[in-house]
Amino acid sequence: MAKYCVSTPGVPHITFDTEAEAEKFLKWATRSDEKASSQSSIKKVFASGVVVDKRLTAAFQKLRKIGYTALENHWCCARCGWSAISDEQADKAVFYHSQDYDQFMELRCGFLVWSGNGQEICDTIVEAGLRVEWDGSVATRILVFL
Numbered sequence: 047m048a049k050y051c052v053s054t055p056g057v058p059h060i061t062f063d064t065e066a067e068a069e070k071f072l073k074w075a076t077r078s079d080e081k082a083s084s085q086s087s088i089k090k091v092f093a094s095g096v097v098v099d100k101r102l103t104a105a106f107q108k109l110r111k112i113g114y115t116a117l118e119n120h121w122c123c124a125r126c127g128w129s130a131i132s133d134e135q136a137d138k139a140v141f142y143h144s145q146d147y148d149q150f151m152e153l154r155c156g157f158l159v160w161s162g163n164g165q166e167i168c169d170t171i172v173e174a175g176l177r178v179e180w181d182g183s184v185a186t187r188i189l190v191f192l
Contacts, residue, residue: 098147098192101192102118102174105170105171105173105174106118106140108170109140109167109170112166114138115131115135115141116139116140116141117131118141118142118147119142120141121144122143122144123144127159136161137162138161138163139159139160139161139162140159140160140167142156143159146158154191157188158187160187160188164180164182165182168180171188176191176192179191
């Protein structure tokens with residue numbers, strides 16, 4: 047299901063169900079600020095959907111089997127992605143969002159947003175045939191190389 051994410055200088059990300067709602071908000075938010083209007087955008091995103099690599103999809107499937115909420119191309123940013131995950135799911139979750147998707151596609155590597163056991167997540171991704179870098183800190187995102 048498509049969503050529309052609005053970014054403006056004063057409000058980093060707000061999502062809407064329809065493009066018309068997003069355009070209406072953007073017009074209102076930038077009504078008296080030409081500079082803000084030129085720095086604002088609407089991006090079509092998907093609640094989950096288009097994937098980066100079959101190996102990462104396989105790793106996410108295995109993570110789901112061991113209790114993780116594992117989502118690919120999930121929302122526009124980490125903030126919106128976390129807000130779409132329930133409190134019950136938030137203890138064991140891993141995802142990448144559409145900004146990460148763009149990085150994966152351009153650079154063939156990207157970061158994962160996660161909670162739970164970082165080493166377990168890394169091990170599962172490595173078992174699927176991908177390389178990861180992670181410093182072991184809960185405050186650091188996991189970098190995956192395709």
